[in-house]
Amino acid sequence: MDFSDINFSLLIASLIVAATPILLAALGELVAEKSGVLNLGVEGMMIFGAISGFIITIETKNPWLGFLCSSIGGMLLASIFAVVTQIFRANQVASGLALTLFGLGLSALLGQSYTGIKPVAFPDMHIPILADIPVIGIILFQHDFIVYFSIFVVFLIYYLFRNSHFGLIIKAVGENHDSAHALGYNVILIRFFTILLGGALAGLGGGYLSLVRVPQWTEGMTAGAGWIALALVVFASWQPFRLLIGAYIFGGITLLQLNLQALGLEINVALLSMSPYLVTIGVLVFMSARRNKNSLEAPKSLGKTFFGL
């Protein structure tokens, strides 16, 4: 065992890459949950985004188009959820589960002839001057577009809920949909929007997984990433910057686990592979135990169906 084999600046750089899919998916879910929608279909939207982006990239040899289609794919799946929960008023928990099962099946069906192919590489952006700074350059300024985009979305969502009128409306709908309705806001329409946005970001996260992070298509490749994204939103107490930190910590754990496996330590592979899930449980317990004392709470109407019309 030799720890000096691990190059630390490269490690942190790849940590950011490992965290990006979960970060994107979790950001989408954050907005949806802020408007009072609990969409448990993140896993399904992610994997559907992964396969739709992958197929388009293979067929057109254009990863940019692939990323676009992965978010459209995520949005398509999200729209089913939106129709079922917002128009047919179905239970959100059950519909989310259905979305995950449906997405996993559909992606497996579509991806059958795409296993074992490598997609066109998605180029990294070398930001002039900054990229050449030793250590920091490798860590921060040699990533691809999607990594920067995900950080931009963090800022955007922070701004949305901190300073914008529209963010305030979303929060109002999420805290008390009846009052928001009485004030004249169209609850259903706003929730439709946040669900679709959530789907687009989850799909993009999935696309990043199959086009950059792995990069390959395998059935069920998200392996719980969508669920971890859901847990991250709780961990972050619905705050985008905490989400960023949480996702990067989580990316670190996943990566460390993989690196330790590669180093061939005397720790069992199965034990290492279950560590991300155990850590997630630990974090959830920690946050929920703390929340009892703090006032940080979930949106009041989270998961509740709005019936008024």
Added chain:
Amino acid sequence: MLKIEPRKNRSNFLEVSAPVIAVILTMIFGGFLFLSMGKNPFEAIKLIFWDPIMSPTFSEYSRPQLVIKAAPLILIALGLSFGFRANIWNIGAEGQYIMGALFSGSIGLALYPLDAWFIFPLMILGGIIGGIFWAMIPAILKIKFNTNEILVSLMLVYVAEQILALASVGFLRNPEGLGFPGSRDLSKYPSASNPELIANSGIHVGVICSFIAVVFLTYFLTYHRLGFQIKLIGQAPKAAKFSGVNVNYIIIFCLGLSGGLAGIAGMFELTGPAGLINIDFNVGYGFTAIIVAFLGRLHPIGILFAGLLMSLTYVGGELAQFMLSIPAAAIQVFQGMLLFFLLSTDLLVSYKVSFNLGTNNSNPKSKSE
């Protein structure tokens, strides 16, 4: 625009017909799915829903399979339905199913090759304990720290899968298996095996257990105080609290019941149809059971029929895979679709829906969007 009003009483007629409507809608949309894959939709639907029971060539194999696959689905869904009624969402039944199999398998393998009558009952007990143990983790965390049981129970599925992998290449591996992963074949170990009771019927102890569970839980839900309290918590949580229902107790009960039933299902599967513990032991019954629970309208008798129907889609799906080379994933899509239609048609049962056509609203009370 859609106009939705709550019904005073849930419509009994629609309660029964909504799942039927959902199945028909799934057949129609599923037909389009098969058509888009270049298959004959009518032939595919017939292969999935008709031939496993009625065709003289296939039914001999399919009918027993139908019962074998329905048993674990019914057992797991029965347990889940109680929690779902009380808004306790155990979606980690797959993990509890694995742990039940691992616990019972460990007992059986530890006693190998002892020949004794008590081994099988002891293994059943082991299965129940394994499942309950795994379900108690989210239960206790929910009670103590108010941790979300959905996420914890699901995360534990991945942990259980890793333990399963660990067991099949490690501590439960067959010492005479030439180093291949997988345990000894328990179905060939007479004291631990769960054989077919009537030749070519598919009926094993687990199938009988699932029928008993349906009868017992129907009684329990209808007449027992706890059954009533569970229904009350789901429909009127505040009223339940005022009337002195102990919510923590209900959480323990619902998760324990679903964990125990999932564990026992894992045990029967291990000792019968599966035979041995291996990496690919779990095939998703724990997740499909969620669909079964909803398809059965969270009622034990409904779940009995739903389990058989869902098993039919599996068996018929295999048939369609074999005859028309329709991939297994298509069946998964089919099942997911069914769940969506079910959830959507649920609106018709508890709400009165009408369409207001035109812009002039005759009813002055109803606000337009």
